[in-house]
Structure formats: C-alpha cells, structure tokens
Amino acid sequence: MPVKPVVAVDNVQITYVDPAGRRFVAVDGVSFEVQAGEKFVIIGPSGCGKTTLLRAIAGFVAPSRGTVLVDGEPVREPGPDRAVVFQDFDQLFPWRTVLDNVVYALAVTGRARGRAAVDRARSFLRLVGIEAAADKYPHQLSGGMKQRAAIARALAIEPKILLMDEPFGALDAITRTQLQHELNRIWRETGVTIILVTHSIQEAAYLGHRVLVMSTNPGRVQAIVRTDHVEDMDGEAFADATRRLRHLLGGEAQVRPVPAAEGGGKP
16 A cells, blocks of 8 residues: 655646736646655756745645645645744844744744743754753854754754755855754654755755756756665765766756655665
8 A cells, every 4th residue: 555645746836926917937747745754855956946846835835736735635824744944044033042942933833831842942952962052042153053953943843844945055065064964863863754955966965865856947847866875975876876966957868757756765
C-alpha cells in the first residue's frame, strides 16, 4: 500500500498581477510529493518561483490552479503544522531575548505556557547549540546565532514540516558550512520533514534526499534528482551530484527525472 505523502503539490499554477494590471505567471504546472521525514530541496535560477512555491505550502499565497495538500488536506492558511525559517536575520523580535522569542512562539501556538514553555524553549536552544545565549537580545548575536535561534523557535512548536527559505544565504562561507552540518545533525535528532529553498548547488547536493530543479519563465519542474547517497562533501558521490545539478541548471545535459513520489533515505 503506497505511503501517503506529507506534502502533495499537484499541477499548481500561481499568478500575480503587476501594478499595471498585467497578469504574470510565476509557476505553472508544478507537481511533486514530499514524504514524511524527508529533506527535500528546491533549486533553480533567480525568479523561477522557488520561494513562491514555499509560500504556497506555508499558506501565505493561494494557487491560481491546482492543489497543495498537507497530510491530505488542502492548505488554505498558515498553521502550526508548518514552521518557516527565512533568510532575513531580522525575523526575531528585537525587544525580546532569545529565550523569550522561543517562549512567545510556544505561547501563541498553544504548545506550552509558563514554566513548561521556558523549559521547552531551553531544550531547543540546547539542541541548536545556543543555550548560553538565551538571555541575549538579537542585536547582540552574530548572523549564524540569529539563524540558530530562528531554527530553535521554529522547531519548538513541533511542526510536521520545517520550511526554510535560503536560511543560510546571507552567511559567510565558514558559518554557512557549519550550519549545514548542524541542520543535518538536528534532522537526525528530530526526524522533522524539511523543505529547503537554496541557490547553492553544493548545499542542495549535501542537504537533500532529493532535489527539485526548476526552470524559469514561468517556473516549472525540470527534474527531480536523487541525492540521498551523498554522505559528506569530500567524496565522489558529492562531486557527482553537484555535476549533475550544475549540468541541469546550466542546460548542458539532461538527467532522467526521478518519480516525484519516490522517497529518500539519507541518514
């Protein structure tokens, strides 16, 4: 019996109207599925609709055509079953400490209150490695620490799906690599389903079980590539995966698409 996907995107088109009243098709005919516990990466050129798709799964925008399902139910609005981490360092409330940012998320979603919320918040700050910064304010943190805090806040509400929109894109190369390793560790400890948007071929190959490659004008699925055999950034598997993704994105070669329902098993 087939396993029901946690996310199913079917023939989705998303359109916008510009200030002049002209209709613009951002993505068209996009279909894919994501299995529970999978790390699914979306990559493509600027303007191909990667973030638009993520926002549709989050419930921030509605498809003009097609369906977006989470656990078999249509997505109509944001909900605590989907948490979002953005690229912007300013996603934390600047007037709250790191700890209070996480506690507030727990309170407004009804996950925990009072002492239980504080204890839970500290446990997730510990998970991402910044428990010592619990009483600091966002302006006292580095970019990497702010992103760790944002990830802790997102995970604390125990979402079914963690949506990440280029979460490491504004970081320096060293910090970015560290947080990529940390995200893999956090996934191993939590098993949360992750859907991540990135411009980085290396990041996609390393973090993803599968990578959806998009074309542009309008955004469409070009291929879905298995990368669950990539264990580190030093081996031939990583080099091969980055070559395949680079060829697809550069139009130099074609890779046979993997069926969208096929899952991954990277540890």
